[in-house]
Amino acid sequence: xxxxxxxxxxxxxxxxxxxxxxFAETPVEVLAALKAEASGTPGFQGFSAEHGESFxxxxxxxxxxxxxxxxxxxxxxxxxxxxxxxxxxxxxAANEERFTDMKKVAKWFKRNCxxxxxxxxxxQEKGDVLSYLxxxxx
Amino acid sequence: MLLKVKNLTRMxxxxxxxxxxxxxVAHADDDxxxxxxxxxxxxxxxxECGACHxxxxxxxxxxxxxxxxxSGLDKHFGSNAGLDAASANEITAFLEKNADTRKHExxxxxxLRITETRWFKSEHREVAAHNWKNPKVKSRANCGACHTKAxxxxxxxxNVKIPK
Numbered sequence: 625x626x627x628x629x630x631x632x633x634x635x636x637x638x639x640x641x642x643x644x645x646x647f648a649e650t651p652v653e654v655l656a657a658l659k660a661e662a663s664g665t666p667g668f669q670g671f672s673a674e675h676g677e678s679f680x681x682x683x684x685x686x687x688x689x690x691x692x693x694x695x696x697x698x699x700x701x702x703x704x705x706x707x708x709x710x711x712x713x714x715x716x717a718a719n720e721e722r723f724t725d726m727k728k729v730a731k732w733f734k735r736n737c738x739x740x741x742x743x744x745x746x747x748q749e750k751g752d753v754l755s756y757l758x759x760x761x762x
Numbered sequence: 763m764l765l766k767v768k769n770l771t772r773m774x775x776x777x778x779x780x781x782x783x784x785x786x787v788a789h790a791d792d793d794x795x796x797x798x799x800x801x802x803x804x805x806x807x808x809x810e811c812g813a814c815h816x817x818x819x820x821x822x823x824x825x826x827x828x829x830x831x832x833s834g835l836d837k838h839f840g841s842n843a844g845l846d847a848a849s850a851n852e853i854t855a856f857l858e859k860n861a862d863t864r865k866h867e868x869x870x871x872x873x874l875r876i877t878e879t880r881w882f883k884s885e886h887r888e889v890a891a892h893n894w895k896n897p898k899v900k901s902r903a904n905c906g907a908c909h910t911k912a913x914x915x916x917x918x919x920x921n922v923k924i925p926k
Contacts, residue, residue, distance in 0.1 A: 706840075707815040708904045738842050 647724035651716040654723045655754050662747035671748070676756030679749055684741045690753070692740075698760050715760035723754060801915025804856040806849050814843070816905045816912045818876055820860035827872040828857035877902040889924070898925040 649657075655671070662668050680690040680698070693711055694702040699718035702711035713719040723729055737745040745753075801819065811817040820828065832854040836844045845853070876882050889908075893899060898907060905912040911921045 704814050706901060706903070708900050708907065709813075709815050735842065735844075 647721070649724055649726055651723035651754065651758060654726055654729055655751060655758070657726060658747055658751040658754060662751050665746070665748065668748065671751035671755040673752070673755040673759045676749075676752035676754070680753055680756060686740070686742075688740045690736070690740060698757055699762050715757050715762070717758075717760055717762045723757070802856075802860045803915070804853065806852050807856050810845060810849055810853060812913075814841075815903055817915075818905075819915050819917075820857045821862050822876045822882070823857075823862055823873065823879070824866055825858045825861040825863075827874060828854065828861055830872045831874055832857065893924050896925055 659671065662671070680694075681696060683689045683692075688705070691698075692705050694714045698715040699713050701713055703709070704711060712721075714722055716722045733745055733750050737743065737749075802821075808817050823831075831838070832850060835850065836842050873879055893908075894902065896907075900907065905917070908922050908924045909917050910923050911918070
């Protein structure tokens with residue numbers, strides 16, 4: 625009996641180790657959540673990948689843009705502007721972990737928008753940027 | 763006879779084990795021990811602190827410094843690095859538990875930068891000014907520029923490679 629118990633434990637552990645990393649959300653689901661949020665804003669007409677790209681590459685406050693750290697090619701590895709710490713690619717096509725956890729997405733948008741724009745980004749801006757990132761090929 | 767040899771071998775093994783556990787490991791000087799200490803880790807610390815810079819090992823600052831850093835994350839060296847309370851508490855506890863416990867001169871304000879500690883300055887006294895100014899190094903906070911295994915908490919001198 626005990627042996628069977630341990631054996632089943634081993635099977636569970638083995639399955640846990642071999643299963644694909646379980647992501648909480650997909651980037652498309654994250655985009656849908658941003659859309660639901662943006663829909664509440666008067667005059668919302670959907671997201672624009674084109675606007676997202678220009679927002680991503682435009683310098684805002686402190687001479688910083690998203691691309692300062694994430695580079696002009698979000699499928700490439702980036703570098704922290706102060707510490708040179710390597711940053712994994714941001715585009716989901718190049719990094720399957722990106723935009724798969726709503727909490728993480730919210731946290732980093734908040735933090736990085738505060739650094740780059742001295743304010744939080746609007747749902748429109750976030751959705752535009754994610755729409756752009758989803759168009760980036762590996 | 764065979765039994766005796768077996769017993770002797772066993773005894774010898776036990777003695778060696780005890781010696782290994784109790785004998786102080788010989789090092790050139792106290793400061794250089796730092797790079798050889800086993801690296802402690804905590805998943806939250808790696809993912810949160812290590813996102814923007816090397817997750818600086820807790821042993822490089824005393825607990826009061828870590829407390830000061832963790833209670834001022836909203837103004838963290840020019841950036842708002844505020845965390846949710848649960849993550850902040852977990853990381854603070856990890857940092858405090860593994861902090862530098864050596865005696866330090868009492869300062870009016872705890873040091874917030876590892877690079878300002880006497881230990882850091884002394885360890886890096888042989889690094890020339892032009893090395894610090896090298897764009898590949900850029901900042902003293904960029905441990906990984908020279909400490910090739912900094913990401914894994916290994917600051918051993920043998921793994922230092924100063925970029926040209």
